[in-house]
Amino acid sequence: MKIAYISQSKLPSRAANSVHVMKMCQAIASHGHSVALWGLRPVAEAFSRKSSIFLSYGVRRNFSLFRLLHFRGIYRFYVLGAVIGARVWNPDIVYCRCIQSARFAARLRLPVYFEAHHPLEGFDNLESAFRELVASPYLKKLIFITKALEEYFTSAYPEISCATLVAPDGADPIAEEYVPPPRADARFKVGYVGQLHKGKGMEIIARLAELCPWADFSVVGGDEHIIAEWKLQCKDIVNLHFVGFVPHSEVHIHIIGFDAVLLPNQRVVGVAGNPLLNISEWTSPLKAFEYMAAGSAIVSSNLPVLREVFADGVNALLCDPGQVEQWQQAILRLSSEPELRATLGANARRDFMEKYSWSARARAVLAE
Structure with missing residues (x-):
């Protein structure tokens, strides 16, 4: 399958969400899928080459990375650019960590998976976007990082009718034969x-x-x-x-x-x-x-x-x-x-x- 992954992460950054999206894209691609990741490009660039981003996160370069320049206050332009870019790429799934991107992709009749990491209550613009997304036949799956979060969403939004899944965060295996550096003392x-x-x-x-x-x-x-x-x-x-x-x-x-x-x-x-x-x-x-x-x-x-x-x-x-x-x-x-x-x-x-x-x-x- 062709999977367009639209995040709201700055790449690179020190935030855990950026680790999550880079690792997930590597993992999805390792299962034989064609993957393209869209993220935010910081105004102050931390690395001079894209390859350095992959090395910093310790991931293979087995997926495409598109970063769009983002300035504070104009996030909607990132959403527009990322979803249109994904549509041109003609994906089988648009996988979103960004609710605005998920809503826009569904409006364009693209099949959407949306992954939630926290409730949207109290954020009126996000909650309205989610309700519109849930009503769309193009929302195919909701992914939640904990059982508690799934229970919250299905209770707060009884209109949810698509498939749901609990998928906790993850990590990469460490080789059993890996030997840690020698220790200076026995404390x-x-x-x-x-x-x-x-x-x-x-x-x-x-x-x-x-x-x-x-x-x-x-x-x-x-x-x-x-x-x-x-x-x-x-x-x-x-x-x-x-x-x-x-x-x-x-x-x-x-x-x-x-x-x-x-x-x-x-x-x-x-x-x-x-x-x-x-x-x-x-x-x-x-x-x-x-x-x-x-x-x-x-x-x-x-x-x-x-x-x-x-x-x-x-x-x-x-x-x-x-x-x-x-x-x-x-x-x-x-x-x-x-x-x-x-x-x-x-x-x-x-x-x-x-x-x-x-x-x-x-x-x-x-x-x-």
Whole structure:
């Protein structure tokens, strides 16, 4: 099939959504489909050549990439250009992460798949676009990243009549024979990978580092200005280290070097650039599956949406997101029970290989 994938991601960027669309396009193409991805080209270009974008995300160049220059306030022109470009390409499916693009594609009588990552309530222009899309016979499938999100949409929009699918985020497998770099010392190492904006749990990590001076804590990722703020707040915590941004193609190197990894989502999780949006009830964090792919011992917040993936004592240890003492006890337990670390990591990797690779996700979303 020919699949036109229209995102709303800036390519390249540090946002998780950009990783998602690049990885999904690679995975879809790896199943033998012809894929073209449309995205936003930042005004301040981060790379000089398209090939560098593929390398930065660690994906093969097995799909076409079209980036349209985007200026603030004229997003509608991107939608127009991307959908018309897709129509000229004559696809069998227009796969959209952008609701305006999905609506416009349906108006042009193109078969549409739409993938939702959060509710549209409170965003009147998005909600009206979605209602129009749902009424169109050209909407063929809705994809949701969590069961909670699917239940929300099907309850809020009982007029939905097309096929629906729950497809959590994913990751790429890590070769079992991969050998991590040698370690400088034998101290217990705890890691976090991801953004640092409100609700991601940096306050838990900082407090944990204070309570566990016998371990080293590393934070991989985050924007420079937020890192600077946290460095200032944590200047006296000598066992807390900020690695900063690394290209996504190198993230697994850091994860494999940790003895335990953290997913400390809070009950309110914000989104960079959108302070009104709380994704805590719907999120499917990329880091969860990257941790699982590495066979890591995971300590995660005990939230309903994360329990769709994690079971306490089976493939992770679950803690109340606001009770740092529970996190401390989990880290102490993992440090003293290497067999438990190994069991949790093996179970997490098994679950990942069975259900959560990008390849498995691509196969599921395109299945009839």
